[in-house]
Amino acid sequence: MPSRIRNVGIIAHVDHGKTTLVDAIFRQAGVFRENQHMADRVMDSNDLEREKGITILSKVASVRYRDTKINIVDTPGHADFGGEVERVLSMVDGVLLVVDACEGPMPQTRFVLRKALQSGVKPIVCINKIDRDGARPLDAYDKTIDLFIDLGASEDDLFFPHLYTSGAGGFARVSPDGSEQDMRELFEMIVNSVPPPDADPEGPFRVQVNNLDYSDYLGRMFGGKILRGKVEVGDRVTHVSPDGSRTNSFNVTKLWVYEGIKLAEVERAGAGEIVMLAGLGDVMLFDSICAADAVEPLPGIEIEPSTLSMTFYANNSPLAGRDGGKFLTIHKIRERLEKEEIISVSIHIDPESPADAVKVFARGELQLAILIETMRRESFEMQISRPQVILKRNEAGQIEEPYEIVTLELPEEAVGPVMEDLARRKGDMLDMQKDDSGRVRLEYLIPTRGLIGFRSNYLTQTRGLGIMASLFEGYREYKGEIQSRTQGSLIAKDPGKITRYAYEDIQERGTLFYPVGTEVYGGMIAGANARDEDLVVNVTKTKAATNIRSATSEATTVLDAHRDFSLEQALAWLREDELLEVTPKMLRFRKKVLDHSERRVAERRSEVSV
Numbered sequence: 001m002p003s004r005i006r007n008v009g010i011i012a013h014v015d016h017g018k019t020t021l022v023d024a025i026f027r028q029a030g031v032f033r034e035n036q037h038m039a040d041r042v043m044d045s046n047d048l049e050r051e052k053g054i055t056i057l058s059k060v061a062s063v064r065y066r067d068t069k070i071n072i073v074d075t076p077g078h079a080d081f082g083g084e085v086e087r088v089l090s091m092v093d094g095v096l097l098v099v100d101a102c103e104g105p106m107p108q109t110r111f112v113l114r115k116a117l118q119s120g121v122k123p124i125v126c127i128n129k130i131d132r133d134g135a136r137p138l139d140a141y142d143k144t145i146d147l148f149i150d151l152g153a154s155e156d157d158l159f160f161p162h163l164y165t166s167g168a169g170g171f172a173r174v175s176p177d178g179s180e181q182d183m184r185e186l187f188e189m190i191v192n193s194v195p196p197p198d199a200d201p202e203g204p205f206r207v208q209v210n211n212l213d214y215s216d217y218l219g220r221m222f223g224g225k226i227l228r229g230k231v232e233v234g235d236r237v238t239h240v241s242p243d244g245s246r247t248n249s250f251n252v253t254k255l256w257v258y259e260g261i262k263l264a265e266v267e268r269a270g271a272g273e274i275v276m277l278a279g280l281g282d283v284m285l286f287d288s289i290c291a292a293d294a295v296e297p298l299p300g301i302e303i304e305p306s307t308l309s310m311t312f313y314a315n316n317s318p319l320a321g322r323d324g325g326k327f328l329t330i331h332k333i334r335e336r337l338e339k340e341e342i343i344s345v346s347i348h349i350d351p352e353s354p355a356d357a358v359k360v361f362a363r364g365e366l367q368l369a370i371l372i373e374t375m376r377r378e379s380f381e382m383q384i385s386r387p388q389v390i391l392k393r394n395e396a397g398q399i400e401e402p403y404e405i406v407t408l409e410l411p412e413e414a415v416g417p418v419m420e421d422l423a424r425r426k427g428d429m430l431d432m433q434k435d436d437s438g439r440v441r442l443e444y445l446i447p448t449r450g451l452i453g454f455r456s457n458y459l460t461q462t463r464g465l466g467i468m469a470s471l472f473e474g475y476r477e478y479k480g481e482i483q484s485r486t487q488g489s490l491i492a493k494d495p496g497k498i499t500r501y502a503y504e505d506i507q508e509r510g511t512l513f514y515p516v517g518t519e520v521y522g523g524m525i526a527g528a529n530a531r532d533e534d535l536v537v538n539v540t541k542t543k544a545a546t547n548i549r550s551a552t553s554e555a556t557t558v559l560d561a562h563r564d565f566s567l568e569q570a571l572a573w574l575r576e577d578e579l580l581e582v583t584p585k586m587l588r589f590r591k592k593v594l595d596h597s598e599r600r601v602a603e604r605r606s607e608v609s610v
Contacts, residue, residue, distance in 0.1 A: 005272045006194045007225060008124075009073040009088050011116060012098035013106035013469065017128045020167035021098060022061070022074055026261070027170065028183045029063035029070075060091075060211070060274055062258040065187040071258060071274045075112070087285065087345050089115055090301055091210050091225045091274055094122040094194030097144075101127050101135035101164070104143040106407065108469050114151050123148075124193050125162040126186070130176055131169050134437070137176040161193040197225065197272030204291035205229035205237065208298045209283055211276065212343045218254060222283045223276035227298075229291060230270040231255065231277070238292050239280055242300035246282070249292060254278040285345055306346060306361035307402040307448045307472060308387045310368050310571075312337065313357050315381040315581055317590060318495060318521040323583035325381030333382050334358045336375060347371065361390065363472075365452055369568045372582055381583045383590075386484075386574035389449045392475055400475040402448040405430070408458070409441050410466040417461045418442070425450030426479040447479050448472075453572025485575060488529035491591060492520040496540030504557045506537050512562045513589065523594025525578065528563070536596055577602075 012018040062071045073088045089095070095116045099105055105113075116123055125144055130137045141162065148158055163185055165172045172186035173179075210224035231237070233255050239248045256263040256276040269275045277289065286300040314330040315321075321328055327336070334349075337358050341349050346367070350359035362368045365387055372384060392400050406427070410418060412434065419429070419442070427446035434440050451470060458466050490510050500516045512527035520526055526539045565573065570580050570587050577599075581588040593599040 004067060005069050005071065005197055006094070006190055007071045007073070007092040007197055007272070007274060008190055008194050009075055009092040009095045009116075009121070010098060011075050011095050011112035012128075013100070013103075013108040013112075017100065017167045018096075018098040019074060021126065021128060021165060022072060022167075024167050024170040024183055025063060025072065025186070026061070029065060029187075060258045061261045063260070065191060068191050070187075070190055073274075087210050087301065089119040089121060090208060092121055093197050094124060094190070096190070097123055097125045098128050099125060099140050099144050101130045101137040101140045102132055103409070103467070104136075104140040105147045106467075106469055108471070110147060110151070111471050113147065117151055117153055117157065122193065122195055123153075123157055123160050124189055125160050126165045126172070127162065127176075128165050128167060130164045130173075131166045137164050161189050163189055199226060199271035200228045201230070201271040203228040204294035205231050205235070206288060206290045206294070206296065206298075207231075207275065207277075209285055209287045209289065210301075211274075212283070212285060213276065214339070214343070215278075218278045220281045220283055221254075221256075221276050221278050222280075222287075222289075223256075223274065225274050226269060226271050228271060230268060231275070232268040236292050238290050238295045239283060240288050240290060240295055240297040241284065242286055242288070242297055244297050246287075247295070248280055248282060250280040252277055252279050284342065305390075305402075305472075306348060306363055307390055308364060308368065308452075309350070309359055309361050309390055310387050311353075311357050311359045311385040313383040313385075313579065315383050315583070317383070317524075317581050317588070317594075319519065319581075319588070320381060322519075323381070323585040324379065325583050326379040328381045330356055330358065333375075333380060336378070336380060340371060365455075365568060365571065369571060372571075373567055376582050376584050379584055381581075383579040383581050384571065384574075385579060386576060387452055387571055389447070391478065394475075399478040401478050403473045403476045404446055404448050404451055404470040405473045406444045406446055406451065406468065406470040407441065408444070408466060408468050409439055410458075410462045412438050412440050414462040414466065415440050415442070418458060418466070421454070421457060421461065422446065422450070424483065425454060426482055445473065447476075447482070449479075449482050453484070453569070456566065456569045456572065485573065486532055488531060488533040488535060489525045489575075489578070489589070489591070490527035490529050490539075491534055491536045491596075492522060492524045492526045492540070493536050493538045493596070494540050495519075495521045498526065498539045499542050500559070501543045502537075502539045502541045503559055505541075506539060507560045509535065509537065511560070512539075513565070515562050516559070521590075521594070523591045523596070523599070525589035525591065528573075 010018045010022060060071060060073050062069055073092055075088050097113055099109060127137045127140050129135060163172045164176045171181050172183050174185060206228040207224050207226050209222045213221040215221055231252060233252055235252045237252060255266055255269060257266050257269055257273055263276060288297045290296060312333050315328055337349055337360060341347050346363040348361040353359040368387060389401055394400050422444055425446060427444040427450055429444055431443040458468055498514060498516050498518050498520060503516050510527050510529040514526060520539055529535045565587060574580055577592050579590050579592055581590055591599055593602050
């Protein structure tokens with residue numbers, strides 16, 4: 001019965017502790033046996049999520065409290081994965097909004113709460129991390145009320161049920177100074193305040209596909225919340241796209257529900273349950289699965305638009321295939337990206353991509369970096385262009401570009417360099433506030449182009465103490481050229497290995513990216529020039545052997561440390577005429593045209609055309 005089920009999504013700003021809170025819920029609901037090891041952040045099951053400490057993919061799990069089954073959907077907090085939040089809200093009847101007791105509501109809190117209120121789901125609130133130093137739980141609660149008012153919440157929603165919690169401490173309290181030491185109050189709040197599923201148990205079967213997965217044994221798996229009726233293994237049902245243009249009839253071959261953190265195979269399921277089905281391959285997100293005699297497609301769900309594009313090429317460098325890559329052809333790369341497009345709501349492939357490349361549209365830089373990192377771990381090798389923003393023309397024929405509202409919280413001593421950097425990136429300050437602890441909060445309107453590569457600079461400028469969040473604001477007038485980089489490239493002249501002799505000589509001209517002994521090829525970028533111009537250097541030269549000894553020849557020069565790049569930093573460092581070669585073991589910068597004489601000809605042509 002639907003009344004015995006509660007479907008709740010957990011939403012929050014990044015790093016406000018919702019995944020840790022879910023861990024505490026699992027522990028106390030008995031999802032794990034007493035003798036069974038439970039990893040921290042169990043819902044962040046993918047390696048990249050654990051390494052980066054963020055949720056990337058929405059996931060469903062369930063717990064049982066007394067006679068009620070609670071389906072919990074964990075969602076990403078990062079703006080680049082906002083499409084995942086929108087997708088999930090159509091599966092749940094209530095949302096648990098987690099707010100950090102130290103920081104209060106942040107920009108992404110506003111984004112996820114606005115989406116929840118627009119979807120009409122019931123919000124309940126946890127003021128989390130109340131046991132941390134500097135926690136101000138009552139202040140965070142007041143600011144959360146202000147946020148609800150600001151977003152135009154209904155009178156009913158303004159009196160939201162709320163608790164004061166600690167995911168790490170494993171407790172939920174009615175007041176900040178309460179004595180409760182477990183999560184019982186949170187279970188009670190979910191059961192009593194989140195409404196039962198809005199689903200009709202009697203009508204003909206209907207479910208909208210909000211969840212996609214793939215199994216090597218079963219093929220496509222798809223599902224969502226059953227909105228009407230019930231389904232059994234073997235039932236004949238009809239698949240229909242939102243516009244009704246694609247229809248297929250098929251038999252349900254497998255059926256699953258969520259039990260704990262795993263899928264459990266069942267024979268039947270009823271209205272209100274979140275299920276996964278198998279039996280058909282050609283299913284997309286937001287399609288409907290209906291009883292054969294009542295085919296009624298549901299409209300698709302609006303997702304925020306992609307703002308960045310990036311082009312993937314096959315790796316054709318002289319060192320291709322040397323680093324353990326198994327998939328090097330553009331055909332394999334396109335096949336993998338098409339698979340990603342199917343299961344991700346905000347990644348799209350440009351159908352007009354040339355035969356030797358794949359152009360991908362995505363929501364943000366971090367989303368693209370995680371896709372590339374995932375592929376290199378799957379033994380793909382590829383070459384990547386610099387991320388580009390997606391420009392549009394308005395009705396008057398003027399070029400427009402995407403803008404973001406970026407909010408920064410940082411130490412006071414870092415404000416000067418950060419504001420200088422943002423001004424160079426065409427950002428306009430909207431607000432500036434200082435709190436009693438000496439931290440400053442800045443709010444800027446900035447073109448999305450200006451944010452490419454800013455995050456890593458910002459962390460350096462604030463010594464890792466800065467907090468940053470951005471939200472898509474819309475398209476506005478094109479702001480003009482933004483200088484992306486003030487240093488040229490040091491380009492390797494010949495193939496070979498970087499020698500100590502060459503390193504000593506070249507380090508006076510700039511910063512090298514690779515240690516002595518690294519293999520390079522002609523046209524590969526070995527470092528950054530101190531000046532804003534490209535320079536071809538001989539990084540493989542060796543000392544001439546002579547039988548004449550000098551008094552100073554044996555003196556050892558100290559080598560400067562080479563500069564390491566994360567994937568996000570590497571993508572931001574690229575210029576238009578450069579590519580990033582990504583293999584399972586290495587990141588290499590290179591010029592698009594490797595041959596030096598051909599590159600000079602191409603440069604002259606571009607100067608003439610300008």
